[in-house]
Amino acid sequence: MFGLGIQELLLIxxxxxxxxxxxxxxxxSRRNRHNPSTPFASGHSRAQWVTWLLVxxxxxxxxxxxxxxxxxxxxxxxxxxxxxxxxxxxxNDSRQQLIGVLQVLVLLVTAMLFxxxxxxxxxxxxxxxxxxxxYSPQWVVGGFFVPFxxxxxxxxxxxxxxxxxxxxxxxxSSPQSTRTPPLVGWWWTLFxxxxxxxxxxxxxxxxxxxxxxxxxxxxxxxILDIPSAILALLVVxxxxxxxxxxxxxxxxxxDRDPV
Numbered sequence: 001m002f003g004l005g006i007q008e009l010l011l012i013x014x015x016x017x018x019x020x021x022x023x024x025x026x027x028x029s030r031r032n033r034h035n036p037s038t039p040f041a042s043g044h045s046r047a048q049w050v051t052w053l054l055v056x057x058x059x060x061x062x063x064x065x066x067x068x069x070x071x072x073x074x075x076x077x078x079x080x081x082x083x084x085x086x087x088x089x090x091x092n093d094s095r096q097q098l099i100g101v102l103q104v105l106v107l108l109v110t111a112m113l114f115x116x117x118x119x120x121x122x123x124x125x126x127x128x129x130x131x132x133x134x135y136s137p138q139w140v141v142g143g144f145f146v147p148f149x150x151x152x153x154x155x156x157x158x159x160x161x162x163x164x165x166x167x168x169x170x171x172x173s174s175p176q177s178t179r180t181p182p183l184v185g186w187w188w189t190l191f192x193x194x195x196x197x198x199x200x201x202x203x204x205x206x207x208x209x210x211x212x213x214x215x216x217x218x219x220x221x222x223i224l225d226i227p228s229a230i231l232a233l234l235v236v237x238x239x240x241x242x243x244x245x246x247x248x249x250x251x252x253x254x255d256r257d258p259v
Contacts (some may be wrong), residue, residue: 040127040247046117047240053110054233060103061229064222067099068215075212114236115141121161121239128246130164155188158235165242167249183238187231194228197221 071092078084122140125133135143135157143153159180163169198221201214 038123038127040124040243040250041120042244042247043117043120043124044240044244046113046120047236050110050113050117050236051233053106053113054229054236057103057106057110058226058229060099060106061222061225064099064103065219067095068219068222071096072212072215072219075208075215078208079212114232115144117236118157118161121165121243122157124243124247125161125164128165128243129250133164134160151192155184158188158239159184161239162235162242165239165246167242167246183231183234187228187235190224190228190231194221194224197224 074084074088074092119137119140122133122135123137135153139153140157143157144150146153162181162184197217201218201221
């Protein structure tokens with residue numbers, strides 16, 4: 001009764017996720033070879049779109065926190081034996097569903113644009129002097145959708161992009177040999193934790209007590225989503241800045257490190 005609707009939408013996303021992977025790999029089934037002659041293509045506009053959508057997601061999380069707090073208060077009253085009118089329950093349910101639908105829509109668009117930006121950022125690496133890259137551009141996207149592999153592959157891809165985009169790293173350096181940036185490590189850690197908490201909210205309660213427990217989980221999930229989104233925003237902006245700067249340096253031979 002309280003805040004349902006979001007679960008059904010998320011279940012639909014989970015069901016259709018394998019089909020998205022199949023379409024990606026059918027479209028480009030052959031192995032992609034990194035071509036150093038491919039010119040650098042700025043991903044600045046895509047990074048900006050992802051940044052703004054993450055800001056919108058953060059705002060929705062703040063609204064959701066307030067809304068779930070009201071729901072917790074309402075359910076706590078019901079647990080203590082106080083009477084909850086049908087109008088109060090219906091208003092809470094409608095509010096929660098509206099916020100949930102908005103969050104899912106923003107999540108879908110943000111995820112899609114994030115993957116488009118990430119794909120562009122990875123394809124730029126050969127033009128920025130990177131060699132012997134570990135993955136293909138297709139796996140940059142596909143790694144997010146393969147069970148178990150998606151626990152590590154996206155992190156590895158972003159780490160490689162970060163290191164290979166460093167303006168101060170020479171073309172002969174190996175991106176895999178450098179340390180993991182703390183920002184990337186913290187981003188991925190919080191992403192996994194918040195994703196796990198969000199999965200827990202898929203199991204709707206059937207009693208007032210179970211719905212109250214689930215509401216607390218929803219509250220924690222929304223709270224964790226905020227720093228996770230902030231770190232994602234910082235990662236996107238930092239990688240975009242690094243790639244733009246490295247591209248400019250490569251266009252000015254006088255700024256390049258001596259070989």
